[in-house]
Amino acid sequence: MPIELIYQNHHCEWVDVEAPTQEDLDFLHQRYEINMLLLEDTIDPNHLPKFEQVSTVKFFLMRENTELERASLNTISDISTKLGIFLLKNTIITVHRMKNRSVYELKKEILLPENKEIKVEKIALDLALKVMKSFDEESQNILETMDNIENEIFLKNTNNANQIRRLYQLKRKSGLNARILNISTDWIIQFKTLTLDDSEITDLRDKHKDVIADFEHLNAQVTNLISMFLAMSDQKSNQVMKVLAIYSMYFFPITFIAGIYGMNFDVMPELHHKWGYFITLGAMGLIALVTFIYVRRKRW
Structure with a gap:
């Protein structure tokens, strides 16, 4: 997809790049004077979340929970996709390897009348909140799946090898998501360097803490359920x-x-x-x- 100007007003402009080619990266490097090493980080599928500032360019590398790249459960790229955000003086540039739900949703919301005076910092914050929302929704999905398995084990009295595989999958999911969220603390903290209201930054921090607590709780619950399942199998x-x-x-x-x-x-x-x-x-x-x-x- 070519480089797209999503939004522009007298305060800022938002440029989005999906599945960037090397030519796209070269253009961003020359046009906006962004360090090429930072641009290359956006196309590395396994890069960890981080924050980095080079000169006047602030770079947030986030990871959003997604089902699209999930083929196995071995690395963080199996359950998430990257979203790179570059903040310049009056420009925000988003770079992602594949379709990003947070960007897609904000594209529609930014055209609403209440956002006509929006600034680059607020766009970055809204994207960060949507990234946290993706993890919140995943925690709810895992919880529902775990409840269904628990009902099958204890109420329907089903006890087969498939159940332990499903429980192990849930444990891997919750563990990988918790790892991503813990590493994301670095870029979450850096939002305090932006010109945003304290209440807005607090909302992001609170959401981040909530989803971390959810996944840590899920991980403990799944571990206990696996232990109970094995104990019941031994008992039978x-x-x-x-x-x-x-x-x-x-x-x-x-x-x-x-x-x-x-x-x-x-x-x-x-x-x-x-x-x-x-x-x-x-x-x-x-x-x-x-x-x-x-x-x-x-x-x-």
């Missing part, structure tokens, strides 16, 4: 082994008697007795009955 396995052990108690003495009378000796008690066969079966039945009564009294 133990219950099966217990049932098998009880049944073996019935058949072990009977098998012992059958094994003795199965030996090839001519002289054995009751071997030639008329009722020997029935006496032996009765003894086996009596042993099984006594074993049953004993197990019931012990509440096994």
